[in-house]
Amino acid sequence: MAEPLGHALAEIQRTLDFTQEFDPSTSTAALSIGLSDHPAFSFLPQLVAKLRETAPGIALAVRSFTGRDDAIPMLDAGEVDMTIGVPPSSTGRILNAPLFDERFVCILRKDHPAASLDLDLETFLSLSHLLVSPENDRFGVVDAALAKQGLKRRIALTLPHLYAAPALVASSDMIATILEGVLEASGQAEYLCVRKPPIQLDPISFTLSWHRRNDTHPAQRWFRDCITDIFHQGPTQKSG
Numbered sequence: 001m002a003e004p005l006g007h008a009l010a011e012i013q014r015t016l017d018f019t020q021e022f023d024p025s026t027s028t029a030a031l032s033i034g035l036s037d038h039p040a041f042s043f044l045p046q047l048v049a050k051l052r053e054t055a056p057g058i059a060l061a062v063r064s065f066t067g068r069d070d071a072i073p074m075l076d077a078g079e080v081d082m083t084i085g086v087p088p089s090s091t092g093r094i095l096n097a098p099l100f101d102e103r104f105v106c107i108l109r110k111d112h113p114a115a116s117l118d119l120d121l122e123t124f125l126s127l128s129h130l131l132v133s134p135e136n137d138r139f140g141v142v143d144a145a146l147a148k149q150g151l152k153r154r155i156a157l158t159l160p161h162l163y164a165a166p167a168l169v170a171s172s173d174m175i176a177t178i179l180e181g182v183l184e185a186s187g188q189a190e191y192l193c194v195r196k197p198p199i200q201l202d203p204i205s206f207t208l209s210w211h212r213r214n215d216t217h218p219a220q221r222w223f224r225d226c227i228t229d230i231f232h233q234g235p236t237q238k239s240g
Contacts (some may be wrong), residue, residue: 022218024055029219032061034074036085037134038102038164039206040064042185043084046230048094054226066134066160069226073210081220082210083092084227093212099223101203103180104141109170115193121151128156130176132165142177145199166192179204 007125022029035044044062051058063080065071071083075094087096106124108115117123129139146152156174159165166188169176177197183189208227214220 022222024058024219024222026057027055027219028057028059030059030061031219031223032063032080034063034065034071034080034083034085036065036083036180038182038205039084041163042181043114043230047227050230071126071209075209079142080212080226081214082208082227084208085206086204087205088209094209095212096207096209096213098207099208099226101226102108102181103178103182103203104197104201105183106175106177106197107166107183107192109172109173110191110193112173112175112193114175119198120197121131121198123176124175125153126149127154127175128173128176129153130165130169130172131155131158132160132162133158134160134162134174136160140177140202141201142197142199145201177201 011053020084032046041061048060051060061080063074063076065083065085068086069088071085071089072094074080075083084099088094106119108127114123125146129142130140131142133140137156139157139194143153143155157168161180162178162187163186167174167184168174170188170191172198183192183194208224209221210224
């Protein structure tokens with residue numbers, strides 16, 4: 001019973017803390033956020049800079065998660081105040097706000113024999129593929145799109161690390177289909193040839209998620225506004 005009781009007491013204390021008048025410039029509140037890999041790499045430095053400028057006394061704790069539905073138990077248990085990642089499964093107690101969409105691009109090393117060719121479907125299928133799968137699934141969105149046409153690609157390497165993919169492709173004969181923002185933030189773009197995928201792939205949406213019980217807490221409302229301002233006005237904004 002100790003763990004559930006501890007969570008309950010913590011929630012009571014947090015409720016008391018957050019219902020007081022909130023001034024970010026003087027607050028010493030502790031806030032927490034769960035981030036999947038891509039937002040952590042591309043967005044976290046901007047968030048830390050914004051907090052340092054507008055709320056220097058706030059302590060921020062960051063937790064990682066991988067699967068989209070991993071966010072739900074974290075929010076249910078009060079382990080984090082909010083999360084940023086691919087939208088979790090729909091549930092009435094978890095609220096969501098869209099932040100940005102990411103397009104897919106195909107990447108090859110610049111001196112790859114296929115880099116000078118049009119990347120049509122035949123060429124695409126003839127290459128060895130690197131699959132990025134944070135959830136360690138060997139069947140990704142590309143494979144699902146190909147399966148609809150009765151097609152299959154040859155996957156030479158599967159790895160869970162988004163930001164390892166560009167460097168691996170730059171030093172190999174593999175092709176990878178990755179999020180455009182991962183390429184932009186990887187520092188490897190100059191070594192790679194970028195092509196539009198030869199199959200239709202819908203953009204991936206990233207959302208801000210939080211528990212309904214925290215919806216009206218002044219500090220968390222302010223924190224959510226900080227995050228949406230960064231994404232909607234800053235350089236991390238993506239188009240679909």
